[in-house]
Amino acid sequence: MALKRTTRSKLYRGTMYVLFLAIVVWVILSTNWPRLAQQFFNLEVAAGLFPQIITIALVNTILFTLIAFAGGALLGVLFAIMKLSSIGPYRWFATAWIELFRGLPALLTIFAVAFMLPIALNVRVPGGPVGAGLLGLILVASAYMAEVIRAGIQAVPKGQSEASRSLGMSPMKTMFWIILPQGFRIIIPPLTNEFVLLLKDTSLLFIVGMTVFQKELTSFARDASTTSANATPLVMAAMLYLLVTIPLTRVVAWMERKLERQR
Numbered sequence: 001m002a003l004k005r006t007t008r009s010k011l012y013r014g015t016m017y018v019l020f021l022a023i024v025v026w027v028i029l030s031t032n033w034p035r036l037a038q039q040f041f042n043l044e045v046a047a048g049l050f051p052q053i054i055t056i057a058l059v060n061t062i063l064f065t066l067i068a069f070a071g072g073a074l075l076g077v078l079f080a081i082m083k084l085s086s087i088g089p090y091r092w093f094a095t096a097w098i099e100l101f102r103g104l105p106a107l108l109t110i111f112a113v114a115f116m117l118p119i120a121l122n123v124r125v126p127g128g129p130v131g132a133g134l135l136g137l138i139l140v141a142s143a144y145m146a147e148v149i150r151a152g153i154q155a156v157p158k159g160q161s162e163a164s165r166s167l168g169m170s171p172m173k174t175m176f177w178i179i180l181p182q183g184f185r186i187i188i189p190p191l192t193n194e195f196v197l198l199l200k201d202t203s204l205l206f207i208v209g210m211t212v213f214q215k216e217l218t219s220f221a222r223d224a225s226t227t228s229a230n231a232t233p234l235v236m237a238a239m240l241y242l243l244v245t246i247p248l249t250r251v252v253a254w255m256e257r258k259l260e261r262q263r
Contacts, residue, residue, distance in 0.1 A: 058217060060214060104140075133204075203216065
């Protein structure tokens with residue numbers, strides 16, 4: 001006799017639970033816990049990382065992220081407005097810029113700015129290798145933020161610009177005092193996501209070379225792991241990344257829910 005649909009569904013769920021539990025038990029019994037603790041959670045190695053992993057690596061990571069985010073946002077506004085311009089060359093240049101830096105891997109962009117630019121144009125970026133690496137991150141961030149900001153501008157009802165123009169405001173004043181503030185309110189969640197992505201992309205700055213006091217989390221942890229012949233520093237760096245990114249992603253989720261309720 002054929003089983004009812006609800007019965008089949010309950011059997012399927014029960015089987016999945018049993019299978020999941022069996023996998024968990026197998027992992028627990030198969031794992032070499034003492035070796036895992038020695039290689040990845042060595043308290044002696046972890047203690048040796050402090051306070052530099054906080055005062056140097058984490059601080060540099062956040063500082064580099066803030067610089068790249070601010071620079072990317074400023075350029076992003078510029079290129080978003082240019083892409084929406086009725087002047088063809090402005091629109092074409094902005095489109096080319098956005099497609100170029102969204103299409104290239106961030107690592108290649110950082111490499112090009114840090115090593116190819118000085119050779120090709122004999123240009124030295126202020127701040128040395130780290131400044132060049134940050135400029136590469138800014139260029140990449142500007143391309144992504146430009147598209148986000150453009151979407152925010154276009155999401156503002158056209159009646160807003162028409163009302164401001166009827167009050168005698170110039171197109172420039174209308175954009176910067178009426179449209180952009182409302183657009184940024186709409187795009188706060190995706191911009192926060194971009195901040196999280198930039199926070200992780202600071203790990204790519206290792207390619208430019210850094211002094212001890214310029215290292216961000218990944219470079220600091222990688223060098224400490226090599227010195228100690230232990231992977232604990234990498235685990236510590238991962239935990240610090242999560243300590244910053246998880247609250248940010250929760251904030252993004254909260255803001256998205258709040259915006260949904262207000263619509």
